[in-house]
Amino acid sequence: MSSNTVQQFDISIVGGGMVGAAIALSLSQAGLQVALIEKQAPAEFDSASAPDLRVSSINLASEAWLTKLGAWQLLQQMRLCPYQRLQAFEHPASIVTFDAAEVKNSHLGHIVENNVLQLALWQQFTAKVTRFCPASVSALSQTSDNALLTLDSGEQLRSALVIAADGGNSQLRQLAGIGTSGWQYQQACLVALVNTPYPQQDVTWQQFTPTGPKAFLPLPGQQGNIVWYDNAPTVKHLATLKPEQLTRELLKAFPEQLGEVKVVSSSWFPLARMDVNRYFAGRVVLAGDAAHTINPLAGQGVNLGFADAKLLTELIISAHQQQQDIGNETLLSGYQRKRKPANLLMMSTMDGFYQLFGNDIAPLRKLRQLALTLASRSGALKKLVTHYAVGIK
Numbered sequence: 001m002s003s004n005t006v007q008q009f010d011i012s013i014v015g016g017g018m019v020g021a022a023i024a025l026s027l028s029q030a031g032l033q034v035a036l037i038e039k040q041a042p043a044e045f046d047s048a049s050a051p052d053l054r055v056s057s058i059n060l061a062s063e064a065w066l067t068k069l070g071a072w073q074l075l076q077q078m079r080l081c082p083y084q085r086l087q088a089f090e091h092p093a094s095i096v097t098f099d100a101a102e103v104k105n106s107h108l109g110h111i112v113e114n115n116v117l118q119l120a121l122w123q124q125f126t127a128k129v130t131r132f133c134p135a136s137v138s139a140l141s142q143t144s145d146n147a148l149l150t151l152d153s154g155e156q157l158r159s160a161l162v163i164a165a166d167g168g169n170s171q172l173r174q175l176a177g178i179g180t181s182g183w184q185y186q187q188a189c190l191v192a193l194v195n196t197p198y199p200q201q202d203v204t205w206q207q208f209t210p211t212g213p214k215a216f217l218p219l220p221g222q223q224g225n226i227v228w229y230d231n232a233p234t235v236k237h238l239a240t241l242k243p244e245q246l247t248r249e250l251l252k253a254f255p256e257q258l259g260e261v262k263v264v265s266s267s268w269f270p271l272a273r274m275d276v277n278r279y280f281a282g283r284v285v286l287a288g289d290a291a292h293t294i295n296p297l298a299g300q301g302v303n304l305g306f307a308d309a310k311l312l313t314e315l316i317i318s319a320h321q322q323q324q325d326i327g328n329e330t331l332l333s334g335y336q337r338k339r340k341p342a343n344l345l346m347m348s349t350m351d352g353f354y355q356l357f358g359n360d361i362a363p364l365r366k367l368r369q370l371a372l373t374l375a376s377r378s379g380a381l382k383k384l385v386t387h388y389a390v391g392i393k
């Protein structure tokens with residue numbers, strides 16, 4: 001195709017990560033013509049490969065939607081790990097356990113590798129999704145009834161709506177002139193893939209310490225993913241260690257139930273909170289990390305992104321079926337009105353946890369002991385927290 005021909009789509013999505021790919025799949029299944037622009041395609045799945053370091057805890061609400069889209073079934077054929085129990089504690093002697101039985105379900109959630117979930121979504125695409133990959137956007141212009149994207153290849157795509165799902169450093173957000181607020185947390189987190197001495201585990205746990213939480217997420221077989229929050233210089237230092245050295249540090253710092261693990265690989269991530277001033281500008285609308293980044297403390301980031309994606313696609317599909325303009329302001333305002341407060345509430349709740357559990361100030365130490373005791377003794381409170389964690393409210 002000539003690079004100066006303008007190609008027409010119902011919708012263009014920039015970013016084909018977990019959130020953008022789910023949106024593309026959902027809209028294409030409803031008959032919309034979708035353009036998906038992505039910098040890098042997900043790698044093919046290799047069952048013999050080591051699990052990726054970037055994993056997410058996927059809650060029941062997200063699982064239900066991904067099942068409806070047909071991607072969950074593919075993911076199950078590749079690799080994922082269910083967990084039945086979620087534990088939180090300061091001291092291993094006083095563990096609070098949240099159990100799948102509290103929500104009358106076989107599991108509370110799954111740990112999945114981000115790139116495997118992304119691949120499962122991509123594998124479901126039909127001809128209704130035109131992929132531009134590897135590609136990125138060099139310019140955006142808008143009129144009152146459409147938006148025009150110019151790709152770095154020179155190709156131009158016109159559509160009634162552009163969805164920016166290009167992650168926390170969204171370029172589209174900047175091109176659309178949408179401002180952000182937020183901060184970089186003083187802590188960072190080290191993530192490590194470990195081999196464990198135990199058979200596949202059904203529990204994910206988090207220990208709160210004054211220097212930050214230490215978490216274990218189970219993976220298929222005798223493997224797990226470790227998340228170690230600490231101040232940024234410490235985390236950066238840990239990330240420079242060889243696997244054998246890091247193993248020694250882990251065994252010193254983590255509670256006993258980790259077992260005699262061995263580190264396979266590791267990496268580190270900065271932690272930032274970011275919220276956008278508005279969720280849309282003209283015919284560009286944001287979803288997932290492009291709209292909000294949250295402390296990963298309770299593994300909610302992509303679950304919030306899927307909740308954005310589900311609502312946004314429902315509104316668009318409904319407008320499309322009624323032959324309305326799918327980029328109309330009323331639709332986009334309705335999306336913002338529902339998702340912005342919900343996302344902010346979760347971000348602030350996580351910050352409350354972060355403040356309450358991430359320091360050694362005596363009154364707060366007492367308060368968190370009280371919170372954990374209450375959580376373990378009150379059946380109703382426990383049930384409420386469990387419902388919140390799995391995305392059923």
Ligand SMILES: Cc1cc2nc3c(=O)[nH]c(=O)nc-3n(C[C@H](O)[C@H](O)[C@H](O)COP(=O)(O)OP(=O)(O)OC[C@H]3O[C@@H](n4cnc5c(N)ncnc54)[C@H](O)[C@@H]3O)c2cc1C
Nearest residue numbers: 015017018019039056057166167288289299300301302303
């Ligand atoms: C350490 C850590 C642990 C986490 N754990 C959890 C967890 O347990 N549970 C959970 O729900 N969340 C978790 N999160 C958060 C989760 O990873 C993010 O919320 C999620 O990845 C967001 O998905 P997304 O599709 O919106 O963005 P991304 O995953 O950032 O995807 C963006 C996509 O856009 C593409 N892209 C970027 N720029 C361009 C461009 N200019 N042009 C074209 N394509 C572009 C990228 O290549 C990528 O494919 C964690 C995050 C971290 C850092």
